[in-house]
Each structure stands twice: as C-alpha cells, then as structure tokens.
Amino acid sequence: xxxxxxxxxxxxxxxxxxxxxxxxxxxxxxxxxxxxxxxxxxxxxxxxxxxxxxxxxxxxxxxxxxxxxxxxxxxxxxxxxxxxxxxxxxxxxxxxxxxxxxxxxxxxxxxxxxxxxxxxxxxxxxxxxxxxxxxxxxxxxxxxxxxxxxxxxxxxxxxxxxxxxxxxxxxxxxxxxxxxxxxxxxxxxxxxxxxxxxxxxxxxxxxxxxxxxxx
Amino acid sequence: xxxxxxxxxxxxxxxxxxxxxxxxxxxxxxxxxxxxxxxxxxxxxxxxxxxxxxxxxxxxxxxxxxxxxxxxxxxxxxxxxxxxxxxxxxxxxxxxxxxxxxxxxxxxxxxxxxxxxxxxxxxxxxxxxxxxxxxxxxxxxxxxxxxxxxxxxxxxxxxxxxxxxxxxxxxxxxxxxxxxxxxxxxxxxxxxxxxxxxxxxxxxxxxxxxxxxxxxxxxxxxxxxxxxxxxxxxxxxxxxxxxxxxxxxxxxxxxxxxxxxxxxxxxxxxxxxxxxxxxxxxxxxxxxxxxxxx
Numbered sequence: 001x002x003x004x005x006x007x008x009x010x011x012x013x014x015x016x017x018x019x020x021x022x023x024x025x026x027x028x029x030x031x032x033x034x035x036x037x038x039x040x041x042x043x044x045x046x047x048x049x050x051x052x053x054x055x056x057x058x059x060x061x062x063x064x065x066x067x068x069x070x071x072x073x074x075x076x077x078x079x080x081x082x083x084x085x086x087x088x089x090x091x092x093x094x095x096x097x098x099x100x101x102x103x104x105x106x107x108x109x110x111x112x113x114x115x116x117x118x119x120x121x122x123x124x125x126x127x128x129x130x131x132x133x134x135x136x137x138x139x140x141x142x143x144x145x146x147x148x149x150x151x152x153x154x155x156x157x158x159x160x161x162x163x164x165x166x167x168x169x170x171x172x173x174x175x176x177x178x179x180x181x182x183x184x185x186x187x188x189x190x191x192x193x194x195x196x197x198x199x200x201x202x203x204x205x206x207x208x209x210x211x212x213x214x215x
Numbered sequence: 216x217x218x219x220x221x222x223x224x225x226x227x228x229x230x231x232x233x234x235x236x237x238x239x240x241x242x243x244x245x246x247x248x249x250x251x252x253x254x255x256x257x258x259x260x261x262x263x264x265x266x267x268x269x270x271x272x273x274x275x276x277x278x279x280x281x282x283x284x285x286x287x288x289x290x291x292x293x294x295x296x297x298x299x300x301x302x303x304x305x306x307x308x309x310x311x312x313x314x315x316x317x318x319x320x321x322x323x324x325x326x327x328x329x330x331x332x333x334x335x336x337x338x339x340x341x342x343x344x345x346x347x348x349x350x351x352x353x354x355x356x357x358x359x360x361x362x363x364x365x366x367x368x369x370x371x372x373x374x375x376x377x378x379x380x381x382x383x384x385x386x387x388x389x390x391x392x393x394x395x396x397x398x399x400x401x402x403x404x405x406x407x408x409x410x411x412x413x414x415x416x417x418x419x420x421x422x423x424x425x426x427x428x429x430x431x432x433x434x435x436x437x438x439x440x441x442x443x444x445x446x447x448x449x450x451x452x453x454x455x456x457x458x459x460x461x462x463x464x465x466x467x468x469x470x471x472x473x474x475x476x477x478x479x480x481x482x483x484x485x486x487x488x489x490x491x492x493x494x495x496x497x498x499x500x501x502x503x504x505x506x507x508x509x
Binding site: 152153154155156157158159160161162163164165166169170178179181182186191194195197198199200201203 | 295299320321322323324326327335337338339340341342343346357373375378379380382383384386387389390393394402445446
C-alpha cells in the first residue's frame with residue numbers, strides 16, 4: 001500500500017512560498033521515494049530549484065517514514081535548521097505534512113505534493129487505486145474487483161450504457177470494471193452473485209472526520 | 216390513477232415517443248416550438264436531463280412546459296447530479312405537478328460534458344432509483360420514514376441491445392425489471408436482425424420495449440456515431456445509402472431510413488413501440504412518422 005502523490009506545479013509552490021526566503025525541506029523515504037516525488041534525489045532537486053530562486057535552504061532531511069512518529073525524532077534532531085527557517089516544505093504525502101505540522105507548530109508546514117490516492121504498485125512503475133476505503137467492503141461479491149474504485153461512477157448493480165468493447169466511456173484505455181467483474185464471476189461460475197440487488201451504500205459508516213479507537 | 220402514457224402502454228397500441236433537450240439558458244422559445252410540433256404527434260415526450268453532462272435548463276422544467284402545452288411528458292432523471300434526498304424531493308415535486316412518467320438513468324460521466332471539474336454524485340444507480348420510486352409508492356422514503364402523501368409513477372429504464380459485451384447489459388436489464396421498470400427505451404438500433412435477437416430475450420419479461428431510433432442526418436454523422444458512441448453500430452449498407460444520396464438530400468434519406476425502420480418494427484410486431492431521437496432536428500419527427508405511416 002502506497003500513498004500516491006504528484007509534485008505540485010512549481011508556479012503554485014512559488015506562490016505559496018513567496019513570503020518566505022528561508023526554507024527547510026523534508027522528504028520521505030517510503031512512498032514518495034518509490035513514486036519519485038519526494039526521495040533523496042527529488043529533495044536535492046527541489047533544494048537547487050529554490051536556491052536558483054534566491055531562497056536560502058536552511059537544511060533538509062529525508063524521513064524514513066514521514067507519516068510515522070519517527071518524524072518527531074528527526075524534527076528534534078534538525079531543530080536548529082528548522083527553527084532558522086521560515087517555512088517547512090514537505091515532500092511527503094499529506095499524512096507526512098500532517099505529522100510534521102504536529103511537531104513544528106510555530107511555522108507554516110507547506111505541502112510540495114498533491115496526494116492523489118492510496119494505491120498498489122504493480123512492480124513496473126504503475127501505481128493504481130484498488131480501494132477507496134468506503135467502509136463497506138463489497139469485494140467478496142464482486143470477484144475481488146471493487147466497483148466503487150474501478151468503475152468511474154462507482155456503480156453497484158452492473159455496467160452503465162457508456163461501456164464499449166470492455167472499456168470505459170471516460171477513457172478508452174481503461175477497462176470497464178463491470179466487464180471485468182462479469183468475466184471473472186462467470187469464470188468462477190458465480191454469476192448469480194451479480195444478479196443480486198445491491199442496495200444504496202451507506203456513506204456514513206464512520207461519519208467524517210473518521211476516527212476509530214482501538215483499546 | 217395510471218398516467219396517460221401507462222394506459223397507452225397497457226392498451227397494446229404501437230407506442231411512439233420522442234424527446235426534446237432543454238436549452239442552455241432561459242430562452243425557451245425553441246423548446247416550446249419543439250413541444251408544439253411533437254405534442255399531438257407522439258404518445259409522450261421525454262425531456263433529457265443535462266444530456267451528455269452538459270448543464271442546461273432542468274428536465275423537470277421541460278416536463279412542466281409539456282404539461283402546460285397539453286402534452287404527456289416523461290421525466291428523464293439521472294443519478295449524476297443529485298443525491299438520494301434531492302432525487303426523492305424532485306419526484307415529490309414532479310408528482311404533485313402532474314408529471315407521472317419517469318425514465319431512470321445512471322447518467323453520462325461528468326468528464327464527457329461541459330463542467331469537467333464538477334463532482335459526479337452517483338449516490339444511487341439506475342436500479343436503485345427504480346427501487347426508490349417503488350419504495351416511495353409504498354408510502355416510505357429511502358430513510359424508512361413515512362411520507363405524508365405518496366406518489367405513483369410509470370417508471371422506465373434504458374437498455375443498450377447492441378452493447379459489447381452484451382451479457383452484463385442483459386443482466387442489468389433483468390435487475391431493472393425486478394426493480395420495477397415497466398418500459399424500456401433502447402439505445403439506437405439499426406440492425407433489426409440483431410435487435411430481434413434481443414427482443415427474443417426481452418419478451419420473456421413483463422415489460423414494454425420501445426426501440427430507439429436516432430435520425431441519421433448524413434453518412435459522416437452515421438460513421439461518427441458508430442466510431443464514438445458506445446453501443447451504436449450503423450451497418451455499412453445504411454452508411455452507403457446515405458453517402459449515395461444526391462447532394463443535399465442526405466437528411467431526407469435519413470428520414471426515409473428511420474421511417475422504414477419504424478414501419479418494419481411495427482408491421483412485424485418486433486417490439487412495442489419506438490422512441491425517436493432526432494437530436495436537434497425535432498422538426499422532422501412528423502416527417503419520419505409520415506414516412507412510416509404511423
């Protein structure tokens with residue numbers, strides 16, 4: 001499971017950083033290293049880009065797992081360069097930004113990335129979303145292909161009229177989730193499962209903001 | 216009391232419906248004109264609901280205009296733009312204003328339209344919307360609460376007889392029937408042999424099937440639809456027929472083809488009626504009907 005990110009357009013970052021001349025940069029050694037959006041190389045490139053704009057980079061760190069509590073230890077270790085900066089630019093997903101903002105409360109912590117989705121890695125550099133974390137898993141009845149995620153419209157009772165030659169109306173490169181589900185259920189001799197009416201989803205399984213206490 | 220359209224469906228008469236698309240804006244003159252052309256020529260008029268995900272004057276507004284002008288409206292409702300609360304509220308409003316026929320659709324995807332960054336809702340799907348209507352008719356809303364005054368609708372749905380692959384589509388068709396669909400208006404069909412095969416399947420269910428007839432206005436348009444519109448396949452012989460029509464007469468040829476198809480469907484009792492979609496050329500729907508002799 002990886003948190004999939006992309007770098008924000010540099011113009012947007014420039015705008016967000018316009019009031020700050022001294023920046024501390026934090027990357028992440030896990031997900032954003034894999035997606036090449038916030039690992040050692042990307043942090044170094046960002047440092048150069050900011051310096052070429054006349055910013056002073058007071059320091060940088062690539063936190064092994066930026067969403068974890070190790071961020072606290074590294075924030076403490078880098079405390080002097082963090083404190084001499086005016087803003088922290090985080091090249092982790094939003095979970096890493098959140099984590100950093102809990103330890104550095106007297107300065108703005110600014111995301112350098114947009115967090116897109118929680119995805120899996122196919123090993124060939126392709127990251128795809130397979131779960132939308134809806135809180136009511138239907139995989140057991142859908143031949144393990146999630147229609148909430150794999151169908152553009154998140155339909156629960158079969159394909160829409162936009163399906164064409166097994167592809168999706170929004171992108172001819174994308175498979176129609178319901179063709180995949182149908183084929184796989186058929187292969188498993190379980191088409192009756194697809195005939196079953198799926199009632200409207202409960203969108204309030206855990207009302208937002210979602211919190212679960214594990215005692 | 217069943218709607219006028221429902222009584223006609225049950226009468227066994229060969230049904231003819233057509234459709235109008237409301238305008239983008241408040242100038243309703245053209246829509247009124249189309250209503251006036253169609254209202255006495257067809258049994259009911261569908262009003263599209265932000266067709267192709269393009270924001271327009273609302274479907275319910277078009278239906279009220281049809282009512283006011285003496286026609287029988289079919290309210291198209293997609294699940295794209297409203298959650299279950301808004302859909303139910305609109306059904307209450309439609310009912311109280313005399314709109315008694317509803318066509319339940321999923322709705323096109325947001326990115327194909329003209330508000331590409333909008334949030335697609337899809338809180339319900341078309342099968343769930345059909346069930347929602349039946350639930351409301353029983354006096355309850357989807358939250359399980361009592362309604363003070365209920366509704367009664369003739370509910371319909373759509374099906375794409377030439378979808379590829381067809382099996383998942385037919386499975387959903389069955390779910391729609393079970394959910395309470397009383398009639399189906401199909402995606403455009405051109406190959407009547409293939410459509411007859413679909414009808415052999417559909418005849419097993421207690422629903423009325425109106426074959427979708429999309430007017431072909433030129434060979435180019437026919438080819439475009441075949442290449443780009445999911446589930447539409449115009450056979451090459453029809454494309455050739457349009458291409459070989461003398462210059463400036465392709466539309467007349469399209470009217471002739473549509474008329475011919477309606478005649479065959481009716482004479483051979485292949486299905487229960489037709490739904491004619493003229494897509495911007497509503498003026499010629501009476502010509503198609505005249506060509507078909509209905």
